[in-house]
Amino acid sequence: MSWSNWSGLLLICLLGAMSPGPSLAMVTRHALAGGKRNGFAIAWAHAAGVGMYALLTMFGLAVLLHQSPRLFMVLTLLGAAYLTYLGLRALMSQGGIAQTLEAGNPESAAQAARDGLMISLLNPKLALFFIALFSQFVQPGSDTLAHFTLVATPFVIDGLWYTLVTLLLVHPAVLEKLRARSRLIDRLSGVVLILLAVRVFVTALA
Template identity: 45%
Template structure:
């Protein structure tokens, strides 16, 4: 892969990662509701899920998902159900006000990571995104090194972007302001996630 091609790939991956959606909502929920480490765990486990989709696309597995309506619908409904479940949990936590950073009931780092991973793993639209993206860069003579570079680029960009989000939210007046409004943040986050789940189901 040439440097020019890689820079083009990098730019598109950056734009994809920065697009607001359920991933941002989950990182926000974990950082504000729990801690910086929870937000970072959600970020990098989410990136691992993105990397899996990227690798699956390059190896041709994602094409099967796109061409199999049943497989696509199953993954879509699982993803919608998971989004709705997280949304309900966020609203209930916001109502009880127990998502303060110092709360003894906050989730574990592993559970935050699992939540981040599931948001990306149960999102079949990533397969379509990567099919559209990688088809512009994969050539018949592309070797394993090129494939690994493309996979690593997608995963690292995603992890770094959401890590930046988590780090910015966990410092200074921004975090304090969000913590003071933690119930509102959680209710808004939960509402967004449920709305996204409903949108997936009704499309």
């Protein structure tokens, strides 16, 4: 892969990782509730899902979904359903993030990782990203190093971005202010996730 092609891939992956959406809402919630451990867990589990999409794209995901719109519809609706579940869970949480910590029963790193992996694998925006943009960098006859670069770049960029987000969120000066508004953050994240789910449903069924 040439330097210019990799630079283009890097820029696209950066913009994709930094765009706000359900992933950012969930990383925020887990980082505030479970600290660095949970924040890092969800960040790199989410990145693993992104890496899986990159790997699948190299093996023909873009072609498969283009030829089978029904498969893409199923993926989209599953993603919307999972967003709805996450939104309802946030809305119905008992007392917010700070109260969860005080009760001594915060969600585990494994639960954070599960949410990170699922929200990336069931995110239709990621599927569209890899079909419309990432697939352009997949070239027939590429060598092993090029294939490794294509998978590693989005994986590393996504993981590092949400790691940075976690580190910013758990900074003492920021953390106390956010935890004081934990109930509001729970409610807002729930509303955002449900609104995103509604938009996905409407777009898919239009």
